[in-house]
Amino acid sequence: MLNQRTRFFRQLGKASLVFALATAVGFSGAVPAQADANPNAVVSADWLERNLTNPRVKLIEVTVEEGAYARGHIRNAVEFRWHTDFVDEVNRDIVSRSEFTKLAQQAGINRDSIVVLYGDDNNWFAAWGAWIFKLYGARDVRLLDGGRAKWESDGRAMTPIVPTPAKGNFRASAPDQKLRAFLPEVVRVAKKELRAKLVDIRSADEFSGKIFAPPGFDELAIRAGHIPTAVNVGWKSTLNADGTFKSRAELARLYRAVGIDGRTPVITYCRIGERAAHSWFVLSEILGYNVKLYDGSWTEYGNSVGVPISNPAGTVWGKK
Amino acid sequence: MISPAAEASGVTQSAGLDSKFIWTKREALKTFIGLAIVTALVYLAWILGNNPDFGSNASFSLLIGVALGILFERGRFCFFCIFRDLAEHRVAVGTISILVALATGTLGYSIVFALFLPVPNGEFLPPSAHISPVSWALVAGAFAFGLGMVLSGACIAGHLYRLGQGSLRAIPSLVGVVLGLSLGLIGWNDIYLNLIQDAPTIWLPDSLGYAGSLVLTLFVIGTLAVAAIAYSKRRDRNYEVLSNPFDLKSIAYSLLRKRWSPALVGIAIGVIGTVAYLRIEPLGVTRQFASASRTILETQGLIPDFLYGMDALAGCIGLVGQAITNNGWLILGLVLASFAAALAGGRFKIERLSFKGAVSGFAGGILLGWGALVSLGCTIGVLLSGVQAFSVSGWVFGLVVFAVVFLGIKLRLHTFA
Numbered sequence: 001m002l003n004q005r006t007r008f009f010r011q012l013g014k015a016s017l018v019f020a021l022a023t024a025v026g027f028s029g030a031v032p033a034q035a036d037a038n039p040n041a042v043v044s045a046d047w048l049e050r051n052l053t054n055p056r057v058k059l060i061e062v063t064v065e066e067g068a069y070a071r072g073h074i075r076n077a078v079e080f081r082w083h084t085d086f087v088d089e090v091n092r093d094i095v096s097r098s099e100f101t102k103l104a105q106q107a108g109i110n111r112d113s114i115v116v117l118y119g120d121d122n123n124w125f126a127a128w129g130a131w132i133f134k135l136y137g138a139r140d141v142r143l144l145d146g147g148r149a150k151w152e153s154d155g156r157a158m159t160p161i162v163p164t165p166a167k168g169n170f171r172a173s174a175p176d177q178k179l180r181a182f183l184p185e186v187v188r189v190a191k192k193e194l195r196a197k198l199v200d201i202r203s204a205d206e207f208s209g210k211i212f213a214p215p216g217f218d219e220l221a222i223r224a225g226h227i228p229t230a231v232n233v234g235w236k237s238t239l240n241a242d243g244t245f246k247s248r249a250e251l252a253r254l255y256r257a258v259g260i261d262g263r264t265p266v267i268t269y270c271r272i273g274e275r276a277a278h279s280w281f282v283l284s285e286i287l288g289y290n291v292k293l294y295d296g297s298w299t300e301y302g303n304s305v306g307v308p309i310s311n312p313a314g315t316v317w318g319k320k
Numbered sequence: 321m322i323s324p325a326a327e328a329s330g331v332t333q334s335a336g337l338d339s340k341f342i343w344t345k346r347e348a349l350k351t352f353i354g355l356a357i358v359t360a361l362v363y364l365a366w367i368l369g370n371n372p373d374f375g376s377n378a379s380f381s382l383l384i385g386v387a388l389g390i391l392f393e394r395g396r397f398c399f400f401c402i403f404r405d406l407a408e409h410r411v412a413v414g415t416i417s418i419l420v421a422l423a424t425g426t427l428g429y430s431i432v433f434a435l436f437l438p439v440p441n442g443e444f445l446p447p448s449a450h451i452s453p454v455s456w457a458l459v460a461g462a463f464a465f466g467l468g469m470v471l472s473g474a475c476i477a478g479h480l481y482r483l484g485q486g487s488l489r490a491i492p493s494l495v496g497v498v499l500g501l502s503l504g505l506i507g508w509n510d511i512y513l514n515l516i517q518d519a520p521t522i523w524l525p526d527s528l529g530y531a532g533s534l535v536l537t538l539f540v541i542g543t544l545a546v547a548a549i550a551y552s553k554r555r556d557r558n559y560e561v562l563s564n565p566f567d568l569k570s571i572a573y574s575l576l577r578k579r580w581s582p583a584l585v586g587i588a589i590g591v592i593g594t595v596a597y598l599r600i601e602p603l604g605v606t607r608q609f610a611s612a613s614r615t616i617l618e619t620q621g622l623i624p625d626f627l628y629g630m631d632a633l634a635g636c637i638g639l640v641g642q643a644i645t646n647n648g649w650l651i652l653g654l655v656l657a658s659f660a661a662a663l664a665g666g667r668f669k670i671e672r673l674s675f676k677g678a679v680s681g682f683a684g685g686i687l688l689g690w691g692a693l694v695s696l697g698c699t700i701g702v703l704l705s706g707v708q709a710f711s712v713s714g715w716v717f718g719l720v721v722f723a724v725v726f727l728g729i730k731l732r733l734h735t736f737a
Contacts, residue, residue, distance in 0.1 A: 067447030070436035071599065160435045160598070 424590025496685020
C-alpha cells in the first residue's frame with residue numbers, strides 16, 4: 001500500500017511538475033501580508049513529495065540522532081551537521097561566511113534555489129539551519145511541516161542513498177545583522193534603553209528560575225531566571241499535537257496575547273540558541289515580524305557578570 | 321546427541337544418519353515445543369513492532385536475536401570452543417566459521433558504508449559503526465576478556481546461547497559479567513583520561529579507501545584461513561557432508577540434529593551483521609548489561625555523574641536509555657531461540673554445576689565484564705563488528721583474545737572447573 005502510494009505521488013509529481021514549479025515560484029512572488037513574510041515558509045509533506053524532482057528545490061536534513069540520516073532520509077536530501085556545519089568548531093560562533101559558502105556549494109545550492117530544511121527534534125536544528133541560510137543571504141528558505149517525525153509516521157518513502165549534487169553557485173553574503181542579536185544589545189533592552197520585545201522560549205520552570213537547566217544537560221548557567229522584560233512563550237505552544245505548525249492566525253493570536261504584534265522588534269532566546277531558532281522561524285518567517293535571534297542565549301547571559309537578571313523563584317546557585 | 325559438556329570439549333560424533341534416530345512421540349513433542357517457542361518470539365516481535373513505545377527497531381532486534389540464537393546453537397558459534405578446538409585438538413572447522421563470518425560481513429559493510437559515507441574523507445566516520453580507539457586500555461581489556469573466557473569456559477555470547485542449552489555455569493558467569501562491567505564503570509574516568517582520550521582511532525578506509533581496505537582485509541582473512549587449515553590435524557566428522565536421501569525425515573535430522581556447516585553459519589552471521597548495521601546498530605551483546613549496570617550504579621551513587629567520553633565512543637557500552645534497549649530484545653531472542661533449537665534437537669540438558677565450576681565461572685565472568693567495558697564490547701561487538709567495519713581495534717582485540725585463550729589452554733587454566 002505504501003509503495004503504491006509512493007508510486008502514485010511520484011507519478012503525480014512528474015505529471016504536475018510544471019504546475020508545482022509554477023505554484024512554488026508564483027506564490028513566492030505574491031505580495032505578502034507582512035514585509036518579510038514568506039507565505040510558503042512552511043511546506044507540507046505532500047508539497048515536498050510533489051517537488052522531490054523539482055531541480056530548484058534543494059532538500060537539507062539537519063538531524064542530531066546519530067545514524068538516522070544514514071539509515072534513511074528523504075530522497076535527494078543532503079545532510080548538514082549542526083555541531084560542525086552550522087557552527088564554528090573552535091570559537092563560540094556561527095559558521096564562517098567562507099566555510100558556509102563552501103558547504104552550501106557542495107550541497108548543490110544555487111542563488112535561485114528553494115532551500116527546504118527538515119530534521120528531528122521538531123525541526124529545532126533545521127530551524128537553526130534556516131536561520132543561518134537567511135543570515136547569509138539565501139532568498140527562499142523553508143521548513144518541512146512536522147519535520148522528520150511526521151514524514152516517518154505518515155509512512156512516506158525514505159532511502160539510505162546519499163545524493164552527490166553538482167556544485168552550486170550560492171555565495172554567502174555578509175551576515176545580515178538584522179537577524180542576529182549580541183549581548184550588549186540584549187542588555188540595553190533589559191535596561192529599557194532600547195525598545196524591543198524579548199521572547200524566552202524555554203520551559204516555565206527555567207523562565208521562573210526554579211531550575212537552572214533541564215535535566216540531563218550540562219551546559220549550565222550559574223544564574224537562574226530570565227532576562228528582565230522578557231515574556232515566556234514556550235516553543236511547543238507554536239505546534240499542533242502532531243508537530244506541525246499552528247495556523248498563521250493562531251500563531252499571531254498566541255503572540256498578540258503577550259504584546260507581540262510585529263510593531264516592535266523582537267529578540268528570541270533560549271538556553272543554547274537552537275530552540276530559539278525555531279521560534280525565530282515562526283515569528284520572522286511565518287508571521288513576517290522583525291526578529292533577531294540571540295544565539296548566546298541563557299548560557300551566555302546567565303553567566304555574564306554585571307547584567308540585570310530577573311529570578312522570580314529566588315534560586316541561589318550552589319545552595320540546595 | 322551433544323550435551324553442553326560435549327559442546328565445550330569438541331567431542332565428535334559419528335556422521336551419517338544415526339541408526340538409532342527414531343522420530344518418537346517424545347522427539348516430535350520436543351520439536352513442536354521448540355517450534356512453538358520460535359513462533360511465540362515472532363509473535364512478540366509483531367506485537368513490539370505495533371507498539372509505539374517500542375516500534376520496529378525493537379521488533380527487528382528481537383528477530384535478529386532469534387536468528388543468532390539458532391545459528392549459534394546449531395553452528396556451535398562459541399569463540400572459546402572454537403579457539404580451544406584449534407589449540408587443544410588442532411581442529412580448524414570452527415575457526416573457518418568465524419573467518420567466513422568476518423569476510424562476509426566485511427563485504428556487506430563495504431556496501432553499507434558506500435551508502436552511508438560515499439567518500440571516506442578522514443573527517444567523519446560512518447555513523448555508529450564499532451570503530452574505537454586503539455589504546456593500551458583495549459589491549460588490557462582484551463587480555464582480561466581472553467582470560468575470562470578460559471576461566472569461565474565461554475565468551476559473553478557463548479554463555480548466552482549455552483544458557484539456552486541448559487548450562488547452569490552460564491548463570492554465575494553472567495552475574496560475574498555484570499559485576500565486572502560495574503567495576504569497569506567505577507574506574508572508567510581514570511582509564512579514559514589516561515589511556516583512551518589521546519589514543520588514535522584507526523579506520524582503514526581513511527588511508528586505503530574502501531577498495532584497498534576490502535582487498536587488504538580479505539587477504540588477511542584468507543591467509544589466516546589457510547594457516548588455520550594447515551595447522552589443523554584432525555578432521556571433525558561432525559561436519560562431513562551428508563548424502564542423505566531427500567526425504568523429510570532426513571532433512572529434519574540434518575536441520576535439528578546435525579551441526580550446520582561452518583561456512584553456511586559464517587555466511588549467515590556475516591549477512592545478519594550487515595543487515596543489523598544497516599537497520600539498527602552493529603551486532604553486540606553487552607549493551608543491555610552495561611546499560612543495566614550503569615543505571616543501578618547511578619541510582620546507588622557509586623559512579624560519577626559524568627563518565628567522560630563514554631557516550632561519544634563507538635561501541636557497545638555507552639548510553640543509558642530505556643530499561644529494555646533494542647539490545648535487550650536481541651539477547652532475549654538469542655537465549656530463548658537457542659533453547660528452542662537445543663530442545664528440538666534433543667541437546668537441551670540441565671548441566672550439573674560444581675562449586676568449583678561456579679567459582680571459576682564467576683571469576684571468569686568478572687574478567688569478561690571488566691574487559692568488555694574497557695574495550696567497549698566483546699568478541700561480537702569489537703572483534704566481529706569491528707573487523708567487519710575495517711576498524712583496527714577489532715583486529716587488536718581479536719588477536720590479543722586469541723593469543724590469551726591459546727596460551728591459557730596450553731597452560732591448562734581451563735581445567736580448573
